[in-house]
Amino acid sequence: YIEHDVPDLLIGDPTRLRQIIINLVGNAIKFTEKGEIKVNISLESEKGEEIVLLFSVMDTGAGIPKEKQEKIFDDFTQADSSTARRYGGTGLGLAICKRLVEMMDGKIWLNSEVGKGSTFYFTASFTLQKDRKEKDFIPIEMKELEVLIVDDNETNRRIFKDMLEHVGIKALAVEDYKMALESIERNKFDLLLLDMHMPHMDGFTLAKLIKEKWSIPLVLLTSGGIRGDAERCRQLGISAYLTKPIKQSELIEVIKEVLGNNAKDGKSKLITRHSLREKRSYLNILLAEDNIVNQKIAFKMLQKRGYNVVLAKNGREAVEVFKKHSSFHLILMDVQMPELDGFEATKVIREIEKERGIHTPIIALTAHATKEYRAYCLKAGMDDYISKPINSGQLFETIDKYVLDGFMNL
Numbered sequence: 001y002i003e004h005d006v007p008d009l010l011i012g013d014p015t016r017l018r019q020i021i022i023n024l025v026g027n028a029i030k031f032t033e034k035g036e037i038k039v040n041i042s043l044e045s046e047k048g049e050e051i052v053l054l055f056s057v058m059d060t061g062a063g064i065p066k067e068k069q070e071k072i073f074d075d076f077t078q079a080d081s082s083t084a085r086r087y088g089g090t091g092l093g094l095a096i097c098k099r100l101v102e103m104m105d106g107k108i109w110l111n112s113e114v115g116k117g118s119t120f121y122f123t124a125s126f127t128l129q130k131d132r133k134e135k136d137f138i139p140i141e142m143k144e145l146e147v148l149i150v151d152d153n154e155t156n157r158r159i160f161k162d163m164l165e166h167v168g169i170k171a172l173a174v175e176d177y178k179m180a181l182e183s184i185e186r187n188k189f190d191l192l193l194l195d196m197h198m199p200h201m202d203g204f205t206l207a208k209l210i211k212e213k214w215s216i217p218l219v220l221l222t223s224g225g226i227r228g229d230a231e232r233c234r235q236l237g238i239s240a241y242l243t244k245p246i247k248q249s250e251l252i253e254v255i256k257e258v259l260g261n262n263a264k265d266g267k268s269k270l271i272t273r274h275s276l277r278e279k280r281s282y283l284n285i286l287l288a289e290d291n292i293v294n295q296k297i298a299f300k301m302l303q304k305r306g307y308n309v310v311l312a313k314n315g316r317e318a319v320e321v322f323k324k325h326s327s328f329h330l331i332l333m334d335v336q337m338p339e340l341d342g343f344e345a346t347k348v349i350r351e352i353e354k355e356r357g358i359h360t361p362i363i364a365l366t367a368h369a370t371k372e373y374r375a376y377c378l379k380a381g382m383d384d385y386i387s388k389p390i391n392s393g394q395l396f397e398t399i400d401k402y403v404l405d406g407f408m409n410l
Helices: 014-033 081-087 094-105 154-166 175-187 202-213 229-236 248-265 273-280 292-304 315-323 344-356 371-379 393-405
Strands: 037-047 048-061 108-113 118-128 147-151 169-172 189-195 217-224 241-242 285-289 308-312 330-334 362-366 384-387
Touching: 014 037, 014 048, 014 094, 014 118, 014 241, 094 108, 094 118, 147 154, 147 175, 154 217, 154 248, 169 175, 169 371, 175 202, 189 202, 189 248, 202 217, 202 229, 202 362, 217 229, 217 248, 229 241, 241 248, 273 371, 285 292, 285 315, 292 308, 292 393, 308 315, 315 330, 315 344, 330 393, 344 362, 362 393, 371 384, 384 393
Parallel strands: 147 169, 147 189, 189 217, 217 241, 285 308, 285 330, 330 362, 362 384
Antiparallel strands: 037 048, 048 118, 108 118
């Protein structure tokens, strides 16, 4: 879970960071037979452009004896021999983690109690990215909404409540069906988030009770769905059915969809992660690229994913196409093009947008993969950049960041 005071736009070493987190989470999974594993990121300190983040990986696993904790980060140190026999060694994982953390000007430590679990902490340094405006996450007005969260897991309740309150939604979180029914009797809620797997009464049974008396939109959340769940949701009149984990952007998108559909006719198709993906596949993208080979490669990647793509062979043509069509969700802009380069085309498009009162994410396509060039792209009014040759993973990850994470109204 990423705390809301953590800046979105940082410069650091994603490869090292990924290795550290994968190692720590991998160990947590290995040593935790029941309970939960939590990953948390918060702001440790901020001094000018220098940012230090605090990462923690908590588990409810076997735990580590106090006398073993000091040497746990040494090469191939095992908490005890019985642990090694039962789970296998941690190998060089923790020793590597320590080295990687130190390479990121950080430190690593742990708190642990045998039989209760462990929490590994580490810090890492980053630089705040310049010349980039933070984006407003909130896609629609939500300050008047009231949502009830019903989940027996305290961590889930806290996370969902925090996600909703961060975008202005009033959220009440309760742990069981009795508290849920009492809350509905006393308050008027716009929407309910129900966990499927709860003791005493599961989400389906609770949904049936609620629907018999109230006409409140219901979103059912599950850690693992089985065949037939979706059909049962439809029969009970549940509006949406999603599997965890759920990103904040997905949660907001679901709420928007559910309430939007409910306002239209009170009836709608069951919203699932698949239906959301299907809707997002109808995005309109303007691709400005003068090189025929690069154009074909990018076009095929985008078309294969289901996007509607309009081509422009230079910056001037991109501007003309943009003038005629106001429905582009995103623009992929090659930087070096004849007649009008990507930077100039972006400036013209930004002026047009001022008159229309809109902002379309513009992603630069460039062979210059340096921090300085990235900063130049952002200063020119672009939102991000992708280095050539274009990799489909990076391309789709960047597109998703802008068109799925609440930066535009779909």
